[in-house]
Amino acid sequence: MTRQKTEPVLYAEDEADDVFFMQAAFKRAGVERLLHAVSDGEQAIGYLAGTGPYADRELYPLPGLVLLDLNLPGRSGFEVLAWLRSQPTFRDLTVVVFSSSGRPEDRAKAAKLGATEYLLKPASGGEFTNTARLLRERWLSEAGR
Amino acid sequence: MLEFASWKPRLLVSLGLFFAATGAMGYLRLHVFPDQFITLTYALPLLICLWYPSLRLLWSMATAFIGMSAYKAFALLPSHQLFVEENTVHWVMQVVNILLVASTLNIVLVILGRLRAANVTLEESNQELAARDEEISRQNEELQAQTAELSEQNEEIQQQSEELQQQSEEVHAQAEELQAINAELSKRQELLENLLQSLHDVRGPEISPDQLCGPLLHLFRGAASVAVVVLRDGDDVVVQAQAGEPAVDATRWPFASSFTAVAMEQDKVAGVADLALRPDFNVARPAGGRFRAVLAAPLRLAGRPAGAIELYSNAPCSWTREHFHILEWSAAQGSLIMEARRLHQQLVAANAGLDRLVQARTAELQELVTELEHFSYTITHDLRAPLRAMHGFAQFLEEESGPQLDDQARGYLRRIAVAARRMDQLISDALSYSKAVRLELAMSPTDPVALLRGMIESYPAFQPPKARIELPASMPQVVANEAALTQCFSNLLDNAVKFVPAGRTPHVKVQAEERDGMVRLCFQDNGIGIPSDMQHRLFVMFQRLSKEYEGTGIGLALVRKVAERMGGRVGVESEPGSGSRFWLELKRGH
Numbered sequence: 001m002t003r004q005k006t007e008p009v010l011y012a013e014d015e016a017d018d019v020f021f022m023q024a025a026f027k028r029a030g031v032e033r034l035l036h037a038v039s040d041g042e043q044a045i046g047y048l049a050g051t052g053p054y055a056d057r058e059l060y061p062l063p064g065l066v067l068l069d070l071n072l073p074g075r076s077g078f079e080v081l082a083w084l085r086s087q088p089t090f091r092d093l094t095v096v097v098f099s100s101s102g103r104p105e106d107r108a109k110a111a112k113l114g115a116t117e118y119l120l121k122p123a124s125g126g127e128f129t130n131t132a133r134l135l136r137e138r139w140l141s142e143a144g145r
Numbered sequence: 146m147l148e149f150a151s152w153k154p155r156l157l158v159s160l161g162l163f164f165a166a167t168g169a170m171g172y173l174r175l176h177v178f179p180d181q182f183i184t185l186t187y188a189l190p191l192l193i194c195l196w197y198p199s200l201r202l203l204w205s206m207a208t209a210f211i212g213m214s215a216y217k218a219f220a221l222l223p224s225h226q227l228f229v230e231e232n233t234v235h236w237v238m239q240v241v242n243i244l245l246v247a248s249t250l251n252i253v254l255v256i257l258g259r260l261r262a263a264n265v266t267l268e269e270s271n272q273e274l275a276a277r278d279e280e281i282s283r284q285n286e287e288l289q290a291q292t293a294e295l296s297e298q299n300e301e302i303q304q305q306s307e308e309l310q311q312q313s314e315e316v317h318a319q320a321e322e323l324q325a326i327n328a329e330l331s332k333r334q335e336l337l338e339n340l341l342q343s344l345h346d347v348r349g350p351e352i353s354p355d356q357l358c359g360p361l362l363h364l365f366r367g368a369a370s371v372a373v374v375v376l377r378d379g380d381d382v383v384v385q386a387q388a389g390e391p392a393v394d395a396t397r398w399p400f401a402s403s404f405t406a407v408a409m410e411q412d413k414v415a416g417v418a419d420l421a422l423r424p425d426f427n428v429a430r431p432a433g434g435r436f437r438a439v440l441a442a443p444l445r446l447a448g449r450p451a452g453a454i455e456l457y458s459n460a461p462c463s464w465t466r467e468h469f470h471i472l473e474w475s476a477a478q479g480s481l482i483m484e485a486r487r488l489h490q491q492l493v494a495a496n497a498g499l500d501r502l503v504q505a506r507t508a509e510l511q512e513l514v515t516e517l518e519h520f521s522y523t524i525t526h527d528l529r530a531p532l533r534a535m536h537g538f539a540q541f542l543e544e545e546s547g548p549q550l551d552d553q554a555r556g557y558l559r560r561i562a563v564a565a566r567r568m569d570q571l572i573s574d575a576l577s578y579s580k581a582v583r584l585e586l587a588m589s590p591t592d593p594v595a596l597l598r599g600m601i602e603s604y605p606a607f608q609p610p611k612a613r614i615e616l617p618a619s620m621p622q623v624v625a626n627e628a629a630l631t632q633c634f635s636n637l638l639d640n641a642v643k644f645v646p647a648g649r650t651p652h653v654k655v656q657a658e659e660r661d662g663m664v665r666l667c668f669q670d671n672g673i674g675i676p677s678d679m680q681h682r683l684f685v686m687f688q689r690l691s692k693e694y695e696g697t698g699i700g701l702a703l704v705r706k707v708a709e710r711m712g713g714r715v716g717v718e719s720e721p722g723s724g725s726r727f728w729l730e731l732k733r734g735h
Binding site: 005013017019021024071100101102103121122123124125127132 | 522532538573
């Protein structure tokens with residue numbers, strides 16, 4: 001395994017079920033990456049900044065892609081995105097917003113804050129597989145890197 | 146006369162006359178009296194030429210006579226007489242005589258000829274003159290006739306002129322009268338305008354002097370010197386406004402035994418010609434003096450006498466009927482205006498209250514709307530998450546444990562999945578509807594064909610073999626919000642392909658009709674159709690006409706709401722069994 005292939009995916013999501021479905025989807029779609037889940041904005045920033053419990057990069061390596069729900073408790077997905085893009089380290093990091101909101105204003109705001117992509121959450125947890133497949137094809141395959 | 150003009154001596158006549166004359170003369174002189182001189186002169190026949198004017202004849206005869214005379218004198222007579230010398234003298238005399246007469250006649254004939262020619266010319270001009278004369282006299286007659294006519298007309302005009310003058314005088318008189326009335330009316334109008342002006346002035350209930358009292362004094366033209374408006378205030382009479390000199394000194398006096406009370410109790414105009422005779426009346430007083438005459442009319446507020454307009458004079462005054470009328474009229478107008486002002490003030494107060502209420506309610510509503518917006522946003526997130534889980538777990542359960550389950554259990558799982566899907570659809574439809582109601586729709590000219598084509602290309606459900614949707618090559622542009630119109634089309638096409646009997650391929654034909662600046666987009670399907678008694682319920686929220694087909698009952702309500710918000714309409718023509726024709730009408734885009 002190359003180093004790049006071990007770069008995990010960080011998934012900021014407060015819904016445990018959605019995390020479960022994304023884990024299953026990674027398996028079903030054959031995404032050979034670790035999926036680290038954090039349940040709020042504070043934790044997401046802590047993970048990326050390597051503060052507190054996330055200081056150990058062996059345990060919590062920097063992700064190759066961030067999957068970001070917008071409706072997070074505490075600091076919202078938008079705040080995480082804004083912080084991320086304010087850090088020189090993460091200026092080029094792939095950040096995919098993954099939200100059930102189809103509101104045009106949310107899409108526009110995400111684009112303005114520098115999201116790489118905006119994906120709508122499917123109506124069924126079973127359909128996360130499609131999302132995982134898309135992630136793999138576009139950002140997580142060897143060829144894509 | 147005209148024959149005379151062309152007259153010429155004829156040779157035959159001349160010859161005849163010549164031979165007759167010379168013959169007769171020869172016979173007499175040479176044959177009858179060959180031996181003596183006779184007194185008959187040769188010149189006599191020459192005179193024939195006066196009757197038959199021919200110079201040729203004249204000189205032929207003269208020559209013949211001279212010859213004849215010579216023959217007689219020298220051939221015949223010497224045989225009879227002895228003195229030939231005497232004969233010679235005779236002959237010479239005869240020749241001279243003939244020549245003289247002939248010459249004279251010649252001159253006369255020439256002159257006659259000239260005279261005749263002159264006569265002819267004269268005759269001609271005479272004729273011409275006569276013709277002219279005739280013409281002139283005819284013209285003259287005509288002129289005379291015209292003159293007669295003209296004088297007749299002249300007479301008529303004169304008559305009309307007189308009439309006009311009479312009418313003009315009458316009009317003048319009426320105009321003067323009208324001017325007088327107008328002057329009076331404009332004074333009254335001034336009073337009214339002043340009163341009306343006071344309507345817009347909502348400072349208080351009082352009427353300022355120049356609004357009522359000033360114009361009123363002007364109307365009374367010196368008959369009164371002071372005008373006062375008083376209102377009853379409990380046991381007192383209080384001056385509200387006044388105009389004129391000398392000014393009223395005290396502005397309050399007892400109501401009891403006041404003249405104001407008299408006018409109010411009688412509820413009509415009352416006057417006193419000389420106040421010196423009625424010292425018992427309480428009336429307005431100028432500083433250090435008394436008024437001598439008063440005329441008062443009651444002022445009514447809310448239908449009851451509330452005060453009076455009073456006119457005072459410094460000298461005794463017998464008030465005329467005209468004075469009574471004017472004051473009565475003025476008081477009526479004043480009452481009306483004061484009443485109107487009172488109502489207006491009430492209205493303004495009520496309005497202010499209403500305004501505050503409306504503002505408060507608007508703020509409350511705004512808060513509610515914001516709350517609702519937040520609520521619907523939360524719905525998408527919070528309600529959808531469990532549904533996503535429900536559907537996902539049902540799917541996983543069926544996929545992973547399906548073989549170990551019996552048919553019934555698998556059926557339940559499918560029902561859970563279907564229910565979750567429907568719930569999700571309901572949520573998103575409700576959200577769309579609330580958005581359609583709430584959001585501002587930016588409108589622009591839009592090409593419906595391009596939108597429809599794009600939609601069909603991106604949804605396999607609208608493509609063969611699942612469905613056949615026919616579009617025209619082009620359609621007129623419509624004024625619409627593109628996103629909202631997409632939503633309408635998507636709902637209409639969804640319905641058109643959904644409500645078909647099992648086993649039939651949906652076939653939808655889209656057409657555009659233009660009328661009166663509107664474009665009607667028609668969607669003709671080959672579906673089950675809709676009974677006419679159900680059609681009015683179609684576009685109502687949560688009305689589903691069939692349980693056999695999936696749906697939330699929001700789609701068409703949403704289409705109607707969106708169409709209305711874009712200034713359009715929707716409708717349907719349908720019969721069960723023969724398909725439906727839904728239409729969406731929008732303004733034409735240019």
